[in-house]
Amino acid sequence: MAEPAARSCCLGWDFSTQQVKVVAVDADLNIFYEDSVHFDRDLPEFGTQGGVHVHEDGLTVTSPVLMWVQALDIILEKMKALGFDFSQILALSGAGQQHGSIYWKTGASQTLTSLSPEIPLHQQLEACFSISNSPVWMDSSTTAQCRQLEAAMGGAQALSCLTGSRAYERFTGNQIAKIYQQNPEAYSQTERISLVSSFAASLFLGSYSPIDYSDGSGMNLLQIHDKVWSQACLSACAPHLGEKLGPPVPSCSVVGNISPYYIQHYGFHPGCKVVAFTGDNPASLAGMRLEEGDIAVSLGTSDTLFLWLQEPMPSLEGHIFCNPVDSQHYMALLCFKNGSLMRERIRDESASCSWSEFSKALQTTEMGNGGNLGFYFDVMEITPEITGRHRFNADNCEVSAFPRDVEIRALIEGQFMAKRIHAEGLGYQVMPKTKILATGGASHNRDILQVLADVFAAPVYVMDTASSACVGSAYQAFYGLAAEADVSFSEVVKLAPHPRLAATPTPGAAQVYEALLPKYAKLEQRILSQTRGPPK
Numbered sequence: 460m461a462e463p464a465a466r467s468c469c470l471g472w473d474f475s476t477q478q479v480k481v482v483a484v485d486a487d488l489n490i491f492y493e494d495s496v497h498f499d500r501d502l503p504e505f506g507t508q509g510g511v512h513v514h515e516d517g518l519t520v521t522s523p524v525l526m527w528v529q530a531l532d533i534i535l536e537k538m539k540a541l542g543f544d545f546s547q548i549l550a551l552s553g554a555g556q557q558h559g560s561i562y563w564k565t566g567a568s569q570t571l572t573s574l575s576p577e578i579p580l581h582q583q584l585e586a587c588f589s590i591s592n593s594p595v596w597m598d599s600s601t602t603a604q605c606r607q608l609e610a611a612m613g614g615a616q617a618l619s620c621l622t623g624s625r626a627y628e629r630f631t632g633n634q635i636a637k638i639y640q641q642n643p644e645a646y647s648q649t650e651r652i653s654l655v656s657s658f659a660a661s662l663f664l665g666s667y668s669p670i671d672y673s674d675g676s677g678m679n680l681l682q683i684h685d686k687v688w689s690q691a692c693l694s695a696c697a698p699h700l701g702e703k704l705g706p707p708v709p710s711c712s713v714v715g716n717i718s719p720y721y722i723q724h725y726g727f728h729p730g731c732k733v734v735a736f737t738g739d740n741p742a743s744l745a746g747m748r749l750e751e752g753d754i755a756v757s758l759g760t761s762d763t764l765f766l767w768l769q770e771p772m773p774s775l776e777g778h779i780f781c782n783p784v785d786s787q788h789y790m791a792l793l794c795f796k797n798g799s800l801m802r803e804r805i806r807d808e809s810a811s812c813s814w815s816e817f818s819k820a821l822q823t824t825e826m827g828n829g830g831n832l833g834f835y836f837d838v839m840e841i842t843p844e845i846t847g848r849h850r851f852n853a854d855n856c857e858v859s860a861f862p863r864d865v866e867i868r869a870l871i872e873g874q875f876m877a878k879r880i881h882a883e884g885l886g887y888q889v890m891p892k893t894k895i896l897a898t899g900g901a902s903h904n905r906d907i908l909q910v911l912a913d914v915f916a917a918p919v920y921v922m923d924t925a926s927s928a929c930v931g932s933a934y935q936a937f938y939g940l941a942a943e944a945d946v947s948f949s950e951v952v953k954l955a956p957h958p959r960l961a962a963t964p965t966p967g968a969a970q971v972y973e974a975l976l977p978k979y980a981k982l983e984q985r986i987l988s989q990t991r992g993p994p995k
């Protein structure tokens with residue numbers, strides 16, 4: 460009889476807000492299978508919009524946990540129907556939307572560990588959740604719980620130094636506190652609380668999977684330096700919380716072998732390993748193969764920065780997470796709300812709705828824009844909390860308008876100087892080996908990338924990151940297998956496709972922006988003090 464194919468691939472999963480996605484990656488790190496199930500389109504019976512339910516209060520946002528389970532049944536059954544050879548899978552890992560929480564009802568572990576291979580997962584797990592609609596990252600109904608936690612921990616900055624972030628409404632500790640306060644019965648009937656990432660891992664493990672350090676950093680509960688739960692934070696949120704969470708683990712941990720359910724029903728190899736799942740953003744960092752000193756700039760509706768940090772400086776803005784691929788280092792997220800919508804507005808107003816006119820303006824204006832600086836926040840900015848448009852000439856005098864071309868350069872230079880200043884505020888440093896990875900819509904505009912390269916004085920690369928969380932999870936699965944042999948992540952992923960060089964710094968750029976950056980920072984503080992009023 461022919462030898463079964465040597466097991467040679469890993470699966471990467473992404474349980475995101477709008478879909479469940481899977482990629483299969485071979486030993487050369489090529490993707491040879493991918494599929495997804497969209498909640499709104501493929502599971503309309505749950506009635507979600509964008510994968511969620513926004514409640515009447517406009518603040519509470521949840522997703523039905525059984526919708527996630529059923530999506531997994533669908534995607535696996537389709538793979539089986541297509542004849543996918545599950546026996547070739549060496550390991551699997553995955554990602555989940557960060558901050559969401561799942562509440563396993565007392566007794567659920569017995570069901571999870573004794574799944575019948577003949578019945579779909581979602582039917583067997585129907586009665587396993589004490590909360591059927593899980594709060595997700597878009598929820599902003601826990602402001603009271605955030606204030607209570609910060610008060611209990613000595614203030615916002617103290618909480619940030621301990622857990623990597625001040626209290627945020629979507630962070631899981633505050634969500635758990637709300638459930639304990641408003642639904643104590645359900646809380647008392649909960650034997651285990653998972654994140655979306657560890658919940659998904661539990662489905663494959665057939666038992667409760669631990670929370671990993673990286674996604675656990677998004678809860679306002681984990682001490683990011685010691686990588687243990689803060690007992691003070693746990694107690695401030697809800698009683699017996701540590702027991703319900705279980706101990707956290709490194710993000711590349713092998714948490715066990717796949718559940719017999721998958722071996723018997725799909726033909727997975729009994730030796731297939733489950734590697735800890737993590738948050739979608741940490742998994743994306745892995746998928747983009749960021750290294751120390753690198754920075755990823757996602758230029759989307761809002762602009763998001765992914766930073767690799769060695770010595771983080773937690774602050775009242777942004778988020779510091781444990782690094783998913785190097786447990787001695789960290790990563791940071793910074794979100795800038797005025798991203799592509801702001802760029803499109805200025806394009807319409809100052810470049811006749813044309814990106815080529817917009818690009819021409821960048822090509823025909825000098826680096827540094829003659830000392831003119833602009834701040835463009837048509838919606839309340841997150842980083843920092845400023846709104847409105849503010850323009851300053853070379854003498855630091857506020858002016859009401861700029862010529863069209865100057866306006867366009869002032870917008871783009873301002874957006875990127877803000878990113879560099881706030882990244883450095885979190886402890887980031889541009890290093891000689893720094894690479895900037897640009898993704899998202901605006902990364903297709905070479906002239907915008909040229910400004911990015913000039914402001915950071917570093918080369919800019921682009922890559923397709925549409926499935927970066929999924930692909931990063933597949934890389935993590937390979938890494939989990941190799942980590943036991945002490946092989947580094949970069950060694951494991953060295954065969955992965957390389958990003959394409961898109962722009963290098965213009966000669967003299969470093970000098971221009973080293974002079975401008977402090978000026979921009981001072982003006983930003985000036986606007987903040989004007990809008991916040993004098994310090995109390």
Ligand SMILES: O=C(CO)[C@@H](O)[C@H](O)CF
Binds near residue numbers: 475555596629677739
């Ligand atoms: O809240 C976020 C990060 O802090 C989002 O990026 C979610 O992870 C998206 F699922």
